[in-house]
Amino acid sequence: MIETRAIASLETPALLLDPEKLKANVQRMHRRIAALDGVLRPHGKTAKSIDVMNLVSEALGDAGLARSLQSQGITVSTLAEAEYYAAHGYRDIVYAVGIAPNKLARVAALLRQGVKLTVLLDSLAQVQFLMAAGEREQISFGFLVEIDSDGHRAGIAADDPALLLIAEHASESQWVEFRGVLTHAGGSYDCRSVDAIKAMAEQERNAMLHAVAALQKAGFTCEMVSLGSTPTAQYAQSLEGMTEIRAGVYPFHDLVMAGLGVCQVEDIAISVLTSVIGHHSGQLIIDAGWMALSRDRGTAQQAVDQGYGVVCDEQGHVMADVIVSATNQEHGVVRHRHGHDLSAEEYPAGRLLRVLPNHACATAAMFSAYQVIQDHERVQAWPRINGW
Amino acid sequence: MIETRAIASLETPALLLDPEKLKANVQRMHRRIAALDGVLRPHGKTAKSIDVMNLVSEALGDAGLARSLQSQGITVSTLAEAEYYAAHGYRDIVYAVGIAPNKLARVAALLRQGVKLTVLLDSLAQVQFLMAAGEREQISFGFLVEIDSDGHRAGIAADDPALLLIAEHASESQWVEFRGVLTHAGGSYDCRSVDAIKAMAEQERNAMLHAVAALQKAGFTCEMVSLGSTPTAQYAQSLEGMTEIRAGVYPFHDLVMAGLGVCQVEDIAISVLTSVIGHHSGQLIIDAGWMALSRDRGTAQQAVDQGYGVVCDEQGHVMADVIVSATNQEHGVVRHRHGHDLSAEEYPAGRLLRVLPNHACATAAMFSAYQVIQDHERVQAWPRINGW
Incomplete structure (x- = not known):
């Protein structure tokens, strides 16, 4: 089983x-x-x-x-x-x-x-x-x-x-x-x-x-x-x-491919599950920093700069104007592209979000396993390798 | 032993x-x-x-x-x-x-x-x-x-x-x-x-x-x-x-710290050992891409942009004007800051170089072990952990 x-x-x-x-x-x-x-x-x-x-x-x-x-x-x-x-x-x-x-x-x-x-x-x-x-x-x-x-x-x-x-x-x-x-x-x-x-x-x-x-x-x-x-x-x-x-x-596809017109954002098959861990000046702090998302900024030179990734809700529905705008090692900063406040009422500490990656190769490389979704709500772990 | x-x-x-x-x-x-x-x-x-x-x-x-x-x-x-x-x-x-x-x-x-x-x-x-x-x-x-x-x-x-x-x-x-x-x-x-x-x-x-x-x-x-x-x-x-x-x-220190005046470039205690694997338009191709160096561009906003890292010779002597100017997953491109040719005679395929990192935390995170130098010429492997 x-x-x-x-x-x-x-x-x-x-x-x-x-x-x-x-x-x-x-x-x-x-x-x-x-x-x-x-x-x-x-x-x-x-x-x-x-x-x-x-x-x-x-x-x-x-x-x-x-x-x-x-x-x-x-x-x-x-x-x-x-x-x-x-x-x-x-x-x-x-x-x-x-x-x-x-x-x-x-x-x-x-x-x-x-x-x-x-x-x-x-x-x-x-x-x-x-x-x-x-x-x-x-x-x-x-x-x-x-x-x-x-x-x-x-x-x-x-x-x-x-x-x-x-x-x-x-x-x-x-x-x-x-x-x-x-x-x-x-x-x-x-x-x-x-x-x-x-x-x-x-x-x-x-x-x-x-x-x-x-x-x-x-x-x-x-x-x-x-x-x-x-x-x-x-x-x-x-x-x-x-x-x-x-x-x-x-x-997998990723935001760079979507920016090139090679896929749609909705086609991207991997994302990073993260928790809201704080609020600051209308922005959210999440527990996915560059250690999880990678430092890849592949969309920086494209028509739409997606920061360090596009945010989805826990079910994976894309919130196109909500992006990870900055990262530290274990912290990500999430903001609305047009500066609208992201409130603690709507995004309480502990709420789960998903982040679509700029570059699937780089983001996947930060992990030792995939959590493969079964029937929308459950996951099964598949190991992956890294190193040389 | x-x-x-x-x-x-x-x-x-x-x-x-x-x-x-x-x-x-x-x-x-x-x-x-x-x-x-x-x-x-x-x-x-x-x-x-x-x-x-x-x-x-x-x-x-x-x-x-x-x-x-x-x-x-x-x-x-x-x-x-x-x-x-x-x-x-x-x-x-x-x-x-x-x-x-x-x-x-x-x-x-x-x-x-x-x-x-x-x-x-x-x-x-x-x-x-x-x-x-x-x-x-x-x-x-x-x-x-x-x-x-x-x-x-x-x-x-x-x-x-x-x-x-x-x-x-x-x-x-x-x-x-x-x-x-x-x-x-x-x-x-x-x-x-x-x-x-x-x-x-x-x-x-x-x-x-x-x-x-x-x-x-x-x-x-x-x-x-x-x-x-x-x-x-x-x-x-x-x-x-x-x-x-x-x-x-x-x-460890790193190039970001050196750029801030917190250390000297010569104080940086970690580097990535890499091989020359090709030559292209007066530049070198090395086998350290972002998978080894990380995508961190921490010096990009500093007075001196160090690309993806400063290159040293095999013994660790800093070549201050030779930097990694671009990276793909397993390829780095090394160029002279002022465009001087890096020749295949001086840097033949297989020659070893070292790269000093922008950000020690990010670069070390790409590896599962340190090779700790003993008496300048030999190394001993020390494991390190990653993940959450």
Whole structure:
């Protein structure tokens, strides 16, 4: 029997997850990708929970969206995630953060377990330390080269000669295996309209097409051509030539995604349950500070700045003009956007509220468990991992 | 035998702690407070580690600063900290976050173990649910009333009639015990000069003197008169009339404290060890993103904006103009403040760097252990707790 408890009996702050919203978000995204004949490789970095990943798989099955996550592979942001998901049956994993030498012993251990773990790099120097480690560990490291499709962060340009040098260098060694190219259109988070996101998705794909063509001309085949971000996955018009698309936050969504037009505020599947613990100048003090909400201010540059989160009542009904305007370690300050008083009569000490996060990955990272809502009033705890 | 390993063998990111810097910071602060005949009640929320707290105690002993932390009491920000420190011999604990009803069963459990745990409130409503819980649990809850000394966050004004009402109401019940008043000059974090911090320290003390006088006139004695913040503790000119002063971040210090003039950048005792994992437009990509550094941008409003942290070389030598300018979940972008190129020759993939944090509490919270440096080259792991 599964143990549950009443939401009202939880200690605050606590991280709530609404599985019905999650399922709807997952099915919406996977239907879009299926319509483009694409394959989604979900990112495990937001959930960091095998139960959540299994729920995503289940939602796909319910919607007749065919293949299980286990068979189509996942993305991770840490080796802790790779080890955790691998231990639970996920055997095709892309570790989508540039590789460092001190991580190769753990990568090798996963490879020896038969996990198809693919690492990421963008320099000859990295190929070289991979080759040295391969020889030392007597195992071959499969890798992707990161392509910069938007000048946002990492990777090399699609027409950078280093791309061919890396592929050539790798082809001369049995200790490394060039598998293809990967890009992340992180710049899509700064888009100001849906049309801009659509254009970014096409820019992302074009960079990949260019890289693949250059490699092909030099005689190299890409087994994997991987691109993606939740905004570009949501609005991509074509995935032709791509073997997969990655997206992370879409099962949960958050205020940043809502601000981008990628979801509605009502679609956000996680929130932080908190108690009113004080009143000050028409504002409320709650027991969710940055330790619970994170310091993420992802909506600060968007059209609507949501502070540290939008407040809902205990049942989850959104109070759009009530936001968390400031945070200390264990204190949040809640105010009405237009300065209206929030009274102690309406919000007495001890009243429960929920806060929708700016950034689901950052807020979830502050917790070691999800409280998963069952029948609106009860919750079941699902553990999640953190760390590296 | 204590297990240690070479710093160079650590996987990145990792949280380094320099115990020599910590000891010096602790002794400097405690000497100042001792010179004012004050008693420091350190905050356990930054360290969240019994080993670190014991090191603080040891540093006090070494400096002849008499009383142990166990005897002089500590402050905490969560019940998880209270339970953890209590289990390790700390029996006089102030829980300095306004109390919520759903936490009282755990408070009662600690009280039954003989821990002198004092809770915080600032409304009659809170006294009332404390009384109800006291009767239910058959135990008396000792509490302090939070005084607002700077309009910064929580508490009631020193001349608010609610203060006397709370004390009177409490005196009529055996299930609650009024112990005195507490304030936190959080506004000191916004000070722009040492003189402003000195003035804030005196403002904080004056608010407390007013509250105590009003209570005394009405026949109420304050067993505890508690004030503090690291900046005002550092620069208080008098603690007359106060029974204790609280401070949290001073054993570690951070860039926010350095920006306030409370410490030097070289005093900062913690840093995040990271690897270079890429190069992009004269900038470095490192494997310390906001998941390691936190999203805290505490220096953004100070005279010198330090981005997400100041970079040091592997040995900890500060490179003052090299900062982490942007972060994603597991990626940090390092740039020279004046735009100078950071080359792959000087900073090859795999090179180790250290990042000094804006806010020690926030950065430490992203890790489950400190790597404590021994003899400059080796480290020993000390666990720390998180959560509530």
